[in-house]
Amino acid sequence: MILELDCGNSFIKWRVIHTADAAITGGGIVDSDQALLAAVAGLGDLPLVGSRMVSVRSEEETSSLCALIKERFGVAVSVAQPVKEMAGVRNGYEDHQRLGMDRWLGALGAFHLARGACLVIDLGTAAKADFVAADGEHLGGYICPGMPLMRSQLRTHTRRIRYDDASAERALNSLAPGRSTVEAVERGCVLMLQSFARAQIEQAQALWGDDFTVFLTGGDAPLVHVAAPQARIVPDLVFVGLAMACPLS
Numbered sequence: 154m155i156l157e158l159d160c161g162n163s164f165i166k167w168r169v170i171h172t173a174d175a176a177i178t179g180g181g182i183v184d185s186d187q188a189l190l191a192a193v194a195g196l197g198d199l200p201l202v203g204s205r206m207v208s209v210r211s212e213e214e215t216s217s218l219c220a221l222i223k224e225r226f227g228v229a230v231s232v233a234q235p236v237k238e239m240a241g242v243r244n245g246y247e248d249h250q251r252l253g254m255d256r257w258l259g260a261l262g263a264f265h266l267a268r269g270a271c272l273v274i275d276l277g278t279a280a281k282a283d284f285v286a287a288d289g290e291h292l293g294g295y296i297c298p299g300m301p302l303m304r305s306q307l308r309t310h311t312r313r314i315r316y317d318d319a320s321a322e323r324a325l326n327s328l329a330p331g332r333s334t335v336e337a338v339e340r341g342c343v344l345m346l347q348s349f350a351r352a353q354i355e356q357a358q359a360l361w362g363d364d365f366t367v368f369l370t371g372g373d374a375p376l377v378h379v380a381a382p383q384a385r386i387v388p389d390l391v392f393v394g395l396a397m398a399c400p401l402s
């Protein structure tokens with residue numbers, strides 16, 4: 154079995170897959186290294202043969218988590234590294250090492266699944282979009298604040314915007330103009346995300362006509378699906394790219 158880890162800015166997504174057929178045995182989302190160790194240990198004694206990781210965290214945080222995993226589960230962790238080209242995709246950044254590894258792996262995974270031009274919209278702590286042309290050229294992309302960052306900026310920099318998580322969730326049962334602070338903020342931020350997605354799709358249409366595939370991923374993908382009904386929601390897109398970048402066998 155293989156332990157797979159996607160270390161984002163706010164959360165660690167993890168899963169355990171069978172080595173032979175990649176069938177998923179367990180997985181989840183946690184908010185700290187310790188919670189990760191506890192969650193994986195909760196699956197019992199696993200015959201792990203290896204582990205692979207993508208991280209957008211600092212070198213120090215990443216290597217300290219690798220050391221914890223080695224110590225606790227006895228497997229070395231293969232960490233995906235930036236490259237200029239892989240699996241037919243060419244990194245479009247001037248300095249390929251600067252492109253976030255979650256974006257790069259999402260682009261690899263998408264191009265592999267689409268076998269043609271594709272647009273990846275990943276809605277996490279940050280919202281990002283990446284364009285890969287039919288010949289595998291990564292054209293670059295966009296980075297904006299995602300839902301958690303938009304919300305927390307409003308809460309932090311205003312005095313009268315305050316509400317709890319439960320009412321935030323309730324506020325999203327509709328996108329009609331808000332009649333309370335929580336509705337106004339939550340719905341406003343969702344509309345921002347949807348407009349971001351629509352703008353990316355318009356741009357892809359200008360480049361490629363109708364000949365491209367849209368992928369939606371990241372924790373807040375479901376919030377924008379109505380704005381991109383043609384999109385494929387692939388929650389584990391980064392893991393698809395991770396398996397390509399770090400084959401373990």
Ligand SMILES: Nc1ncnc2c1ncn2[C@@H]1O[C@H](COP(=O)(O)OP(=O)(O)OP(=O)(O)O)[C@@H](O)[C@H]1O
Nearest residue numbers: 161162163164182276277278279300301371372373
């Ligand atoms: N089970 C869940 N646990 C945590 N967040 C969730 C969950 N389901 C949906 N979300 C939403 O997903 C968002 C976080 O997305 P994601 O996990 O993709 O972020 P991240 O990987 O930490 O960020 P980034 O990819 O920008 O580094 C939050 O806004 C949260 O509302």
Ligand SMILES: CC(C)(CO)[C@@H](O)C(=O)NCCC(=O)O
Nearest residue numbers: 209251252253254255256279296
């Ligand atoms: C944009 C984030 C924070 C999204 O997780 C990540 O991809 C990252 O740290 N990227 C480095 C900067 C860049 O991609 O240009």
Ligand SMILES: [K+]
Nearest residue numbers: 160161255277
């Ligand atoms: K991520």
